[in-house]
Amino acid sequence: MSIPTEKRPVLEIRNLTQNFGGLRAVSDFNIQLMPGELSGLIGPNGAGKTTVFNLVSGFYQPSEGAILIDGVPTGGLKPHKVTALGVARTFQNIRLWNEMTVLDNIRVAQHYRLGYGFFHSAVRSKRYMRREAEIAREAAELLDIFHLTQYADEFPKNLPYGTQRKLEIARALSIHPKLLLLDEPAAGLNSSDIQELIRLIRWIHEMFAVTIWMIEHQMDVIMQLCTRIKVIDFGETIAEGNPEEICNHPAVITAYLGDDTI
Amino acid sequence: MENLVQNIINALQWGSFYALIALGYTLVYGVLTLINFAHGDVFMVGAYIAFFSATFLLTTLGLPGWIALALCIPVTMILTAMVGVTLERIAYRPLRNKGAHRLYVVITALMCGLILEHANLAIFGASRKAFPQLIAEHVYTIGGVTFTNLKIAVIATAFLAFLFLHWMVTRTRVGMAMRAISYDKFAVPLLGIPLDRIIVVTFILGSGFAGLAGLLFAMSYPVLEPYMGALIGWKAFIAAVVGGIGDIRGAFLGGFLLGAVEIMVVAFFPSTFRDLIAFTVLLLILTWKPTGLFGIAKTTKI
Amino acid sequence: MLRRYSVHLSLATVGGLIVYLAHQEYISLYIMSVLMFMGVNIIMSTSLNLVNGYMGEFSCGHGGFMCVGAYVSSLLGVWLFAGDKVFGAPLLNPKYTLYAFPLLILVGGIAAALAGLLVAIPSYKTRGDYLAIITLASNYIIISVIENIGAIGGSRGFMGMKQLINAMGKSVDLPWMPIWVFLFTVFCIWLMRRYISSTFGKGVIAICQDEVAAEIMSVNTNKIKTITFMVSSGMAGIAGGLFAYILGYVNPGSFNILKSTEVLVMVYLGGMGSLSGSVLSAILFTILLELLRPLQIVKWIVIPLLLIILMQFRPEGIMGNRELGDIFPKLKKFYRFK
Structure with a gap:
């Protein structure tokens, strides 16, 4: 028996946990991304968001749990093999080959x-x-x-910052990914560039029919683009839902603004 | 049993030289991330300075041996330190200020080493120099194990040098500045720490101890030749890396480890196997622990 | 049409001219040997540039791989084609030497490429200064191994290769060594250029500039590193084989750290990541060494001094990471440099 393709999640993460020495960077993380979804991952600084992306792209091997790309487990695979399965990503600090x-x-x-x-x-x-x-x-x-x-x-180093971001996304798409991971695509962009980025991501999402998962601190980017958002803090999932639900979620407000009982 | 103790003492003495030189490598590396390939030749220059000052003090001035030695130590250390600082000042610093690629500085260091070797060869000729005896060598024998006062002095000096440098790096302001530079070369000048002065201090310390090692080496193996620094220097560098370059404890331990391996190889195999086995052991250590014994793996942040 | 083949034509002319002049004995044996060492140096510097310039690693034990190539091709050649007190009578008729010679050199190259694994495998886990040490240690290990094999002469060295050169000359009366050196030099540059200009080989430059991005953008970094180290050390092996036959004598001492340093100097003199820079600097360096030969010991003060001064004024080397075509755009009409 095989599950029909359109029903199978592009990315499935089961009980993912990552320890660095004594530090638990990601704890019991679960998610299923369906084809064509545009989803967000947010959380305060140091919450473990990039670690999740690094785990998905194979840069780290998870301490516990499993990651499946289109049904294929990625455990033990080197990053380039994971990429070949159809996962492309961009980086927080642009990592083009500058020369x-x-x-x-x-x-x-x-x-x-x-x-x-x-x-x-x-x-x-x-x-x-x-x-x-x-x-x-x-x-x-x-x-x-x-x-x-x-x-x-x-050379990329001679291009304006916004163009470098765009090039990095283009480079990721050249891999024809099933899943595109965007790690803070709006970081370092000014507000007009951000509006252009939002249009660009929306356009990519339709044009390339790719599943997108993004980390972002700019809330308007997340709120305008994502249909589903997951919030983590200290490696733990604290909330999940659509943009409105997340905006009003008490745990999210506490995580971002602090606990006002103190 | 006696054989083993004897070998341990020999290994400690032999390792002391490596450790003293490796300390200089590691200090400079820790601060500048520069592999100062001229360091082995600075050691050689140190031995020659010791030779000339000892001959001068003993024969020209006719001083008694122990006074000559007492004067020889500071003179050698200071003059060798000046050689090291001169190299820094005329060869490395201009390149650093130009922001040249790190490896070009390494090549410059290699070239400086070649110049020191061959200038020596051109000026003093290829004939080996016999180092004069400064103090009478006493041989002690305890239960079949023989050692000399010189051996004990060499080992003690290496330990004292290590303790001094460790104290210096962990407890003093200069040492803290050195460690700060190794963490972040760009932020440190902004905090008002004079970068160039700290670097000069680093070179003074590293070269000074290389000079001391040169003196002790010349006293223990009283034959000097211009290429003596090259091989010992390369090996001490390898010792520093095996210990984890940039870490004082690593350099010290690495030096003794290399000394021990070499002495043990010679004890059980033909002496021509020394380099082969010593380097193979080092290769295995680095394969097992790629950043050396005390080295911290740099995590790549993405 | 003429433009397309202009490089081939000019290479053929230069090669033919050298061979003709050598055959007619218009050039002295001394100049001939300098020209041949130039070829060996070109192979050494371009191949080290592959690792140090293009891949951004710091290998300082290139002499070791040269040593492997030199010994393997010499031993094999003498065993097969020459009478020797170690191996006894030749196994094959010396008249086949001429046809087997390129194979002998290539086998030396392959052996050196395998020795390159000694460095390639640790490079998966470590890089930078720690890898530099591994290359250094490999150089010592290789030389030490050969010094300890008494049967092939140990540290005294090994000889007998002149017999093969003579056998080749008997088959066809041509100056064979210059021909082989020329052909192998061209072959190595050609191979390097093809490798580095392909999309596959561009992975090497990607590793240099950002290894993490390369791995995540689907470059199999371990595979590329293995291939690059093997190609580089393999070429050093080819250079070593040629070197051994030019001299007719090998000795592990000629491949020590000083040799490796010499090659490093050529690479950095020419500019990291510039193929034409490496060729140019190998030529200049060889000439410089010969011009300064009368100075004897002082030569080794003058050369480092010149280099230090050069580094102060032009820290990126003669060519930086540019190619000839970037400096003289007109050359691009004749040849694509990248």
Whole structure:
């Protein structure tokens, strides 16, 4: 028996716990993201949000619990294998390859489906030529969609900050992910850039039909985009629901504003 | 049993040299994250300075041995420290101020080492120098284990040097500034700590102890040649890394560990196996603990 | 059409010219040997640049891999084609030497590539200064192993390779060593360039700039590191094999830390991450070493001093991370540098 594809969650996390030494960074975390969902993960600083993302992308191995991407458990897989399963992400502090052209930034992200290795690159086989041409064409198309073509030969470090964010998202999408993790995409952007980012994420969500899970501190970004929000604090899930429910949730208010009984 | 004790004493003495040199590597690394590859040659220069000052004091001035030694120690340490500071001042600092890539500073250090070696060779020739005897060597024998007053002095000096540096780094203002720089090189000058002065102090300490090691080495193995610093220097560097570079305790322990491994290898195998086995052991330690015994794994934050 | 093949043509001309001049004995044996060492140095510096420049690691034991290549190809060659007191009579008829020679060098390269695993595997877990030590220790270990094998001469060295050169000359009367050095130098640069300009090889540069991002953006960093270390040390092995046959004699002492330092200097002199810089600096460095030879010991004061001064004024090396084509854009018409 197989579950129909549209019913199977893109991401399923079961009882995820992560300890760093004596510190419990994430504790008994559960979530199911259905295809096409746009969901948010919020919490105060140091709540363990990025740790959850690092666990999902395979950068850490969980102490306990399981992570399934489209039904496939990722336990023991290296990050590049997890990415090949269809998980792409961006980083809190932009992590582009700064001294490689914008076009090459996209090209290198195609490693998971290169289809050739050292030998082919040395002899320039037919397969190599075909794949390189395809990759270059697709990368150019992607840059075109994101209106980044004019920067194709620039180094990312010379681009404005907002453009770098956009490029990082474009690079993540070039992996054709099922699940896109955005780690504070609005960090460091000014308010007009943020409005553009909101439009961009909404557009990506429709255009690429990708499931998006995002961490964000800018509440208007989260409130405008996400249909479901999860709140964590000290690694524990303290609330879950739609934007209105979260806004009025007493535990969330306590976590963000402090306990007024003190 | 006696054999074992004898070997332990030999290992302690041999390790003392590594430890003293490794301390200099680790101090500079801790503050600047610079592998000062000229350090082994600074040690060699120290031995030569000791040779010339000892000969001068003994033969030219005709002082008795123990006074010559008492004068020789500070003279060697101060002059060697000056060599180290000069290197810092004319070779490393301009590069640092230009913000050159770290590895270019490393290459400069390598080149400085080559210059020291070959300048020595060009000036004093390839002939080996015999170090004069400063104090009479007494041999003590207790239950079949023999040791000399010199061996004991070497080991004691290494321990004292370690205790002094450990105290210096953990308890004094300069030491705290050094540790602060190793945490954050950019914030420290903003807090009013004079970066360059702290770096100079670091070089004074590191090179001074290398000079002391040079003196002791020359007294224990009284034959000097210009390349003597290169191999010992590389090995002391490896010892510092095995201990966890940047950590004083690590350098000290690493030095003795390397000394022990080498002495034990020679005790049980042909002496040509020394480097082979010693380096293989070190390779295994680093594979097991990639950042050394005391090194803290840097967590990558993403 | 002519433009497309201009590089091939000019290479063929230069190679042909050298061989012709050598064959007619217009160039002295001394100049010839300098030219051959230049080729060896070019291979050494470009291959180390792959690790130190492109991948951003700090390998300071490149001489060790050169040693592996030198010994493996020499031992194999002498065992198969030459009479020797260790191995006895040749196994094969020396007249086949000419055809087997490139294979001998390649086998040396493969052996060195396998020795490269000694460094590649620890590099999964550690990098930076700790990896530098591992490379350093590998260099010591390799040399120490060879010094301890008495059967192949130990620290006294190993010889007998001249017989193979003579056998090649008997088959076809051409100056074979310059030809092989030239061909292998071109082969190594060609291989490096193809590797590094492919999307696959760009993973190496991605590791240098941000290893975490590379791994998470689907680059199999361990695989790329393994391949890069193996290619780099394999080429050092090829250079070692050529070096051994040029001299006709090998000795573990010639591949010690000083050799590795020399190669490091060439890489940094040329500029990290610049292929043409490495080639250029290898050529300049070889010439400089020869020009200063009359100074004897003082040479080793003058050269480091020159380098220190160069570092002060041009800390990024001759080329920085640019290629010739970035400096002389007209060259791009003839050749894609990246």
